[in-house]
Amino acid sequence: MSAAETVAQEVLRGYTTLRLGGPARRFVVATTDDELVAAVRELDSAGEPLLLLGGGSNLVIADEGFDGTVVRIATAGWDGERVAAGQNWDDYVAATVADGIGGLECLSGIPGSAGATPIQNVGAYGCEISEVLHSIDFYDRRTGEVRTIPAAELGFAYRTSVLKGTDAGIVLGVRFALRSGGLSAPIRYAELARTLGVDIGTRVPVADARDAVLALRRGKGMVLDAADHDTWSAGSFFTNPIVPDPDVSAVLARIAEVVGADVPVPQYPAQGGVKLSAAWLIERAGFGKGHQGPGGRVSLSTKHTLALTNRGTASTGDLLTLAREVRDGVRTRFGVTLHPEPLLINCSL
Incomplete structure (x- = not known):
């Protein structure tokens, strides 16, 4: 491991957007695929416990940290449509837009690295990675081989893939099937279409789409800003729940009983059921923007109820206490269980 930089007892809070997390027993930085x-x-x-960090x-990450080795994936750059796993995601999206290449513009402003995007099938404003991904380069820890896996074999679904929740291997690089010509993918998200002043299905200049997405995300505290504690978060903390088809009628009836039959419930078609809005459920369960957790050290974002935020002096324990309060409150009121979107390391709800 001599080719990679190694540090002992590195505190992990400086490497997460929540700015939370205790020390790692060992910390390694890999800047090339070979080093990684x-x-x-x-x-x-x-047989060393391993945590990959993009x-x-x-x-x-728990306040106790991680009792093992953290390997930070610090690879960077792109060549054609292949981008390194450690490449800052939004810098890459900005470069594609600047070159008049369409397909990723609606995923502007999302923090993190490129290699993480296929793992949880990142999506926003009507676009998901699964729609534009061609393939990934993957180191298989079971066989010790590096291979290319086409998108069709990754088992994509809402905010997940066969890679999520497994330690079978490591994404080394990602390839996308993008479009030249300067136009975006068809705009499918109603809020974005309204912002752009176009009809659903319209294609617009990629730069216009990116600017509109960034403006919307900033308004919700979803573009990183060190001076804005609303962005000290992991983005949307809970995924939008999918109610299975056999349960839809009963769940919607219970919601109507609580909020009133004349109140429209945001719902969207989903494979095997109906997707509900987690933010809507959270707000109707009594948790408004800025709702505070222990000592005010954590709170829901003042701009968006789906983000749980560190107000500057929080612990991971504080954050989890607030997350449990919100989860349990929604379940008690509506009978719907929310599930966390971020990975929980050495901690749980």
Whole structure:
């Protein structure tokens, strides 16, 4: 592992967008694919617990930290449509837009690294990674081989893939099938269409779409800003719940009983059921923007109820207490269980 920088007892809060997390027993920085693969092979052969760290935007790490080795994926750059796993995601999106290439513009402003995007099938404003992904380069820890996996084999679904929740391997690089010509993908998200002043299905200049998405995200505290504690978050903390088809009528009836039959319930078609809005449920369960957790050290964002935020002096324990309060409140009121979107490291709800 000599080719990679190694540090002992590195505190992880400085590597997550929540700015939370205790120390790692060992911390390794890999700047090339070869360094990354070599580091992981060495750790696997030694039976060392391993945590891979990219942009840190989708992690909740315990106050106790991680009793093992953290490998930070610091690879960067792109060549054609292949982008390194450690590349800052929004910098790459900005570059594609500047070159008049369409397909990623609606995913502007999302924090983190490129290699994480296929793992949870990142999506926003009517676009998901699964729609534009061509393939990934993958180090398989089970066989010790590096191989290319086409998008069709990744089992994409809402905010997930076959890669999520497994330690089978590591994404080394990602390839996208993008479009030249300067126009966006068809605009499918109503709020974005209204902002752009166009009809659903219209294609617009990619730069216009990116600017509109960034403006919407900033208004919700979803573009990182060190001076704005509303952005000290992991983005949307809960996924939008999908109610299975057999349960839809009963769940909607219970919601109507609570909020009133004349109140429209935001709902969207989903595979095998109906997707509800987590933010809507949270607000109707009595948790408004800015709702505070322990000591005011954590709160829901003042701009968006789906983001749980560190107000500057929080602990991970504070954050989890607030998350449990919100989850349990929604379940008690509506019978719907919310599930966290970030990965929980050495901690749980």
